[in-house]
Amino acid sequence: MSDHNIESRINGAVYKKTVPARRTLADFLRQDCNLTGTHIGCEHGVCGACTVIVDGVAVRSCLMLAVQADGADVRTVEGVASQDGTLHRVQQVLHEEHGLQCGFCTPGFVMTLVSLVERGDNVSEEEMKAALSGHICRCTGYQGILRAVKKLATQNTTAKA
Amino acid sequence: MKPAAFDYVVATSTDDAVSRLAEFGEDARVIAGGQSLVPMLALRLARPSVLVDINRIAELAGTKAEGSSLRIGAMTRQNTIMQDALVGKHAPALAAATRLVGHHQTRNRGTIGGSIALGEPASEYPATAVALGAQIELRSKGGTRTIPARDFYEAAYTTAIKTGEMIHAVHFPHWPQGTAMAVDEIARRPGDFALTGIVVALAIDAGGKITRAGIGWFGMAQTPCVAVQAEKALVGQSAAKLDIPAIAALAVADTEPWDDIHATVAYRRIVGGRLAARVIKKAVAMKGIA
Ligand code: FES
Ligand code: FES
Numbered sequence: 201m202s203d204h205n206i207e208s209r210i211n212g213a214v215y216k217k218t219v220p221a222r223r224t225l226a227d228f229l230r231q232d233c234n235l236t237g238t239h240i241g242c243e244h245g246v247c248g249a250c251t252v253i254v255d256g257v258a259v260r261s262c263l264m265l266a267v268q269a270d271g272a273d274v275r276t277v278e279g280v281a282s283q284d285g286t287l288h289r290v291q292q293v294l295h296e297e298h299g300l301q302c303g304f305c306t307p308g309f310v311m312t313l314v315s316l317v318e319r320g321d322n323v324s325e326e327e328m329k330a331a332l333s334g335h336i337c338r339c340t341g342y343q344g345i346l347r348a349v350k351k352l353a354t355q356n357t358t359a360k361a
Numbered sequence: 362m363k364p365a366a367f368d369y370v371v372a373t374s375t376d377d378a379v380s381r382l383a384e385f386g387e388d389a390r391v392i393a394g395g396q397s398l399v400p401m402l403a404l405r406l407a408r409p410s411v412l413v414d415i416n417r418i419a420e421l422a423g424t425k426a427e428g429s430s431l432r433i434g435a436m437t438r439q440n441t442i443m444q445d446a447l448v449g450k451h452a453p454a455l456a457a458a459t460r461l462v463g464h465h466q467t468r469n470r471g472t473i474g475g476s477i478a479l480g481e482p483a484s485e486y487p488a489t490a491v492a493l494g495a496q497i498e499l500r501s502k503g504g505t506r507t508i509p510a511r512d513f514y515e516a517a518y519t520t521a522i523k524t525g526e527m528i529h530a531v532h533f534p535h536w537p538q539g540t541a542m543a544v545d546e547i548a549r550r551p552g553d554f555a556l557t558g559i560v561v562a563l564a565i566d567a568g569g570k571i572t573r574a575g576i577g578w579f580g581m582a583q584t585p586c587v588a589v590q591a592e593k594a595l596v597g598q599s600a601a602k603l604d605i606p607a608i609a610a611l612a613v614a615d616t617e618p619w620d621d622i623h624a625t626v627a628y629r630r631i632v633g634g635r636l637a638a639r640v641i642k643k644a645v646a647m648k649g650i651a
Contacts, residue, residue: 202368221369221412224399243362244400248466257440257469263399264470265392267369268416312466333551334464 206270210235211279219266226250228266229276237277237307241336248335251308252276258315258331277307280314289355290314290348297347301339309335309345317352325353364402368411374418375500375529381413383502383525389413391527393436393475396467415527421474424448430496430532435474440465442473452493452533453650454542454560458485461544464552474528477510480520483554483580487514489544491585492560492577493533497521500529507532514584537572539649540564543640546579547632549623555580556624557633559612561644565600572596581616581633588612588637600645609637 207216210233217232226243229235229252241247243262250261253275280288287295290313300306312331316323328349337345372378382389390409392398393416401407415421421436424447431451433442442448443459462485463471476486477497490497490510498507502525510531513521522528536542546558557580564573574595576588591612595603618629 201366202370204369220366222364222366222402224363224403227363244403245396245467248464251466258466259469260396260466262403263396263467265369265395265399268395268414330551331465334466 204267204270206267208269208272208274210274211276221265221267223266224262225252225254225264225266225269225274226261228269229261229274232266235276235278239304239307241304246336247305248308248312249305251311251335253311253315256315258312275311275314277310280310288314290317290352293348293351294345297351298344299340299348300344305335305337305339309337313349313352317356322356323353325350328352362403362405364399365405365408367402367409369414370411371414371417375420378413378415378418378527379500379502379525382527385411385413387524391415391478394438394471395475396463396471397475397479397481421529426451427532430534433473433531433533435528435530436472437474439463439468439471439473439476443468450650451535452542454493454544454562455486455489455533457542457544458489458560461485461546461548461555461558473531477531478520478522478528480514480518480584481554482517482583482585483558485544485546485555485558485560485579488558488577488579488585489560490531490533490577491587492575493536493562494575495534496532497528498530498532499526501526505529511587517583536562536650537564537566538651539566541644541647541649543644543647545636545640545643547636557581557618557629557636559633559637559640561637561640563595563600563641563644565649569600571598571600576612578612578616578633581618581629583617583619586616588615590615603641603645605638605641608641609634612637
């Protein structure tokens, strides 16, 4: 029942809000900050649609309370492409390889992949695939997504060479 | 669904956390990683009146080698444990078990203390703690007490933690040089609860003889269960000459699986037996800890 004043940095901008303790980070992003790119599928940690990056790592925003994100640095799918609209390389390969259809699950997949490719250690295809087991997609049959992951891994090795 | 309303306080230190727990009593719940608690709140399976958040207590996170054991703070996150050098060296079964806990995204928040305290019958950490002979260190306003993992689990989701107490750390004893540890489970999809799973630790001396064994099952009883008979039978045997199917059958004899929509008792026993044989075989073929 308690209300809390919180301040979080989301996609580089500071949001100061008052939230009830029971508000999840997912609802906070969508309802209090109008950032509706983060999708809510199951609301109890099963589908991965709500995945965002908190302090550099991918987490399920339906399993974190907004009040726990006080002082945190949050990144959502709105903060992934460049200001001029140029897609992030994760978004670009998903686009090229038909890694999405309805797009409901996509923000979650994007955020997990962004967190891994930006970690700076040339994440392997295997590790990306293992991390994607935390996401459900009802449309694509996953093949396009896996092709996109393969492409990301190849880009990593070429970048290193 | 949305959680029912509750109050929330941030504990600034372990002392602060336990004095809050003492103050609020039975209706308070500790929130660590929240990866099981928040779904339970959302489904309204849990309706605490107040959450005490221990996420900001720096002292609770991290691993430390201490004489004869490895101490892991309650708030140490699962993905940290998976990559921790000390865990890899002293308790590789814990690192291997972590790969099977939830998903990458939940392991970024989920903690060892939370998983040990929940006592979900099909989860990996409690069985690993039991197999390796871990000690659970509990804190309350009144002080500290330590209880063996083997005495900690009373029933499904029911542990020896009393009102006002919280897990402070989990201590994994050092196993002798040459100990091989292996873990595996059968689940319908990666990250799902295990239908059956087993953790095996075998201390093997220079002569190839088994000097100590620890075997813990998950998903095979209401609590993590110890394969006492198999552990006894293994000690003194030559690792190369084990009758593995017989040991696996002995291990299954100590389980009390249940029927549910995912698997029957018979299924869990048959598949569990095959899994036990596979994991023991894998452990025997491994290079033990240095
Ligand atoms: S909405 Fe968060 S995991 Fe499904
Ligand atoms: S694109 Fe429709 S759910 Fe994945």
